[in-house]
Amino acid sequence: MCQLLGMNCNVPTDICFSFTGFRARGGLTDHHRDGWGIAFFEGKGVRLFLDPCASADSAVAELVRQYPIRSLNVIAHIRKATQGEIRLENTHPFQRELWGRYWIFAHNGNLLNYAPALSGRFQPVGGTDSETAFCHILDELARRFGDRPPPAPALHACLAELATAIGRHGEFNFLLSDGERLFAHCSSRLAYVLRQAPFALAHLADEDLAVDFSEVTTPNDRVAVIATIPLTDNETWHRMPSGTLMSFRHGVPDELGMLPTVAAPPCATPIRSA
Template sequence: MCQLLGMNCNVPTDICFSFEGFSARGGKTDDHSDGWGIAFFEGKGCRLFLDAKPSIDSPLAELVRRYPIHSTHVIAHIRKATQGKIALENCHPFRRELWGRYWVFAHNGNLPDFHPENHGIFQPVGDTDSEKAFCLILNTLRNNFPKGKPPLRLLYPVLREITAELGSLGIFNYLLSDGEHFFTHCSTKLCYIIRQAPFAAAHLIDEEMTVDFSELTTPSDRVAVIATTPLTDNEFWTPIQPGEILVFQDGLPINFE
């Protein structure tokens, strides 16, 4: 299946180190070679890079690996297709506008019997179960809160309910963000690490690369990295429990369970 990578932090930070290891899984150290994508929130704006080529062979991925875009919310995805042809319109992450903000979504899993009726303004462009699920989530949120984004304490139960409904249909690991809150749902496999002072060196699993974060950060920096499986072999990654939705803000998880 696909793999996910996310970052949430309290100050704008680049994801070059993590993306170096993650993108290697798109055809070099793993077989997720059916396209890739990454989204960076910058204020209310959102840069979105997509390519149907394997990330290890994509010139666009090489640009992202070398271009230190600073963001507090990043979502990346490498695809191993289960539904939908290999094409640009089926590459994650997907992006839509809701309540005057961009929302970005990426999914790892498979919903084999998911054939929703198209109710609402959000419609899929491609033919993946993932984009259909994203549109259903946004239509549900908009229908429940037509006047605008509600406080998190009201939004969270609605998101949890629709997530449980979709999760009952198959494997439904996802990352979702509007640039203000960063939502993660674990169906089978997802983990995270919080990097904060005192910072130390980290070594990638998929590439021979080590970075000493103490040389690149300030004592007040805090970064959460979320991934399908750990990206480094000398740090402790915390598993997210199946069925759990975590909300990250300023590099820390908020557990509403």
Template sequence: MCQLLGMNCNVPTDIVFSFTGFATRGGRTDNHNDGWGIAFFEGAGVRHFVDYQAADASPIARLIKQCPIKSKNVIAHIRKATQGQVALENCHPFVREMWGRYWVFAHNGDLKQFAPALDGQFRPVGNTDSELAFCYLLQELRRRFGDAMPALPELSAALRALTTEIAAHGVFNMMLSDGSALFAHCSTQLHYLVRQHPFAEAHLADEDMIVDFSQVTTPQDRVAIIVTAPLTANETWLPFASGELKVFVEGEPVTLYA
């Protein structure tokens, strides 16, 4: 299946270190070579890059590794196709507008007998179960809350119910962000860590690369990294529980009550 990478921070931060290790899994250290993509939030806008080439061989991926784009919320994806052909329109993450802001979504998994009726403005362009699930999520959120975006606790409660419903059809590891929070749901495998003061060195597991984060951060910085499988060999990654939805705001998981 595919793999996911997300970043949520309290200050704009670049994802070059994590993405370098992650992209290596797209054709070199692993076989997720059916396309890749990444989306960075910047203010109300989104920088969105996708490619049907394997991430390890993609010139666009090399550009991202060399370009320290800073963002508070990032979602990336490397694809091993289970549904839908290898094509640009089937590359994650997917982007849609709702409530006057962009929403970015990526999925790792395989949904069987999942054919919800779509009767609103959100329709898939490609032919993956992932984009269909994204459109259904947005449709049902819009159905519940109308034209006004709810507060974060109410939104999180609705997403918990919807992700549980969709996950009944198979594996539904996913990430979703509107640029202010990052939502991550685990069916089978997700891990996270929070880097904050005092910062230390980190060693990539898939690439010969070390960064001393104490040299490139301030004591106030806080960065949450969420990924399918741990990216570094010398840090403690915390696993999600199966069926768990976590919400990350300002670089840390938050507990919300609707």
């Protein structure tokens, strides 16, 4: 399966530590070698890096690992191709504009017999089911809410409804952000960890690297990290129940909390990363 990584914070934060472990899963500690990408929101702009080769071997990935870009919202993806050739245009995350803001989307899964009717406003450039799903989601948001974004609860409810409908075609784990919130939908496998005071030491599962966050943060910092598989082996990660959509803002699940998209347990389950 593809690998997803997201970060949402209350102050601009770099993702170098988490990305170091995540990058290794693209051909070193896992077999996903079909491309990778990462998007950083910076104000209303987005820095997007894409490479259709294994992240473990990518010079672009090495640049990102060493370059402390600070952002409130980050989405990264390591690809295991199921639909679409291994080409740059099929590499996640994907980017589009809606309501005067950039939206970023990355998907893990495989959608079968999925051919939604698109209005033409948002068109896939590549040949993946993932990009088609992204265009469909934005098409529906524009159709239902017009030229202005809806209140956050209405947006969350609409995304949950769309995730349910699209998810009937197969596995549909995804990360989506407009720079204000980071939405995470769990179809089969997704987990998150919340880092806030009192901060402690974190050790990567895929690399022998540790960081004492108490030395590089302030007591007011809050960071949420979302991943397909926990990135550290000494923190308590929370597994999202299948069929739920979560919204993160300012480094924690926001006031919308977690909205079921299908029947699911009422709360996330704490797990020890391994």
